[in-house]
Amino acid sequence: MATPLTRCLIYKVITLLLFWPAIATSDSPFIVSHKKASLTRLKNGVERVSVSIDIYNQGSVTAYDVSLTDDSWSKEIFDIISGNTSMSWDHLNAGSLVSHFFELESKTKTVFYSAPAVITFRVPTKAALQEAYSTPLLPLEILADRTPEKKFDWAKRLLAKYGSLVSAISIVVLFVYVVSTPSKSGGKGNKKKH
Known part of the structure; x- marks a missing residue:
């Protein structure tokens, strides 16, 4: 059985192979984003969620006014401990990578389904903002009973x-x-x- 990380890497490789001809011949940014989360149980009945989002520009041109928004974290379930669920950058050069991190905390026992993060960016040759989405997360079992x-x-x-x-x-x-x-x-x- 493949681990979630292995499946994610396989999907990325397949996606890049399918879209490689379009990437190689186009003069535009091609944004690929990967969202990861890890759970850490604290002793006082609280679980901390560490979220990282990597954004890659696999295209041949710089993307401008890059904004990341990840508003899928319900305020009824999570409190923000550090960082923000949104971030922006002036530009993202072709072939480069930026990462964003934030931490949340939850006292509620639940299974949480997070939506993909939304990345918007501007291309100099187009008037409208372009959108890209991160990979989704597997369901997070917050404060679940785990057997050793x-x-x-x-x-x-x-x-x-x-x-x-x-x-x-x-x-x-x-x-x-x-x-x-x-x-x-x-x-x-x-x-x-x-």
């Missing part, structure tokens, strides 16, 4: 580290076995004489 998962942690780490290598070697060995093993069906030499 120490029993098979070593196996999970080994599988995550070497699983794809073992799969590739297994496929090659199976292929070599199938190719090198003679067929046992249908030949004249295999028929019994009566």
Whole structure:
């Protein structure tokens, strides 16, 4: 089973491969944004959510008046501890990256679904503001009852580290076995004489 990070990287690679011809031939910014969150349980029945949003300009031209807005964090559930849920930059050069961080705190036990962050930017050749969206987050289980998962942690780490290598070697060995093993069906030499 692929981890959420692995799935996210696979989706990014597929997206870049699909859009690469358009990116390579266009003279405009191409904004790709990735939103991540991590949970930290504090001792006093509070859970802290650390959010980071990376914004990449994969295009060939600078994006101007770049603004990030992430208003999906409900004020009834979360309190802002540090940073802001919005940020702006004068420009984002072609091939560059900016990151934004903020921390929230929650005392409410819930499963929270966060919407993608919205990035707006201006292109010199177009009058209207352009929009891009970050990747969505997986549902966050705030203050969920978590069982300790120490029993098979070593196996999970080994599988995550070497699983794809073992799969590739297994496929090659199976292929070599199938190719090198003679067929046992249908030949004249295999028929019994009566």
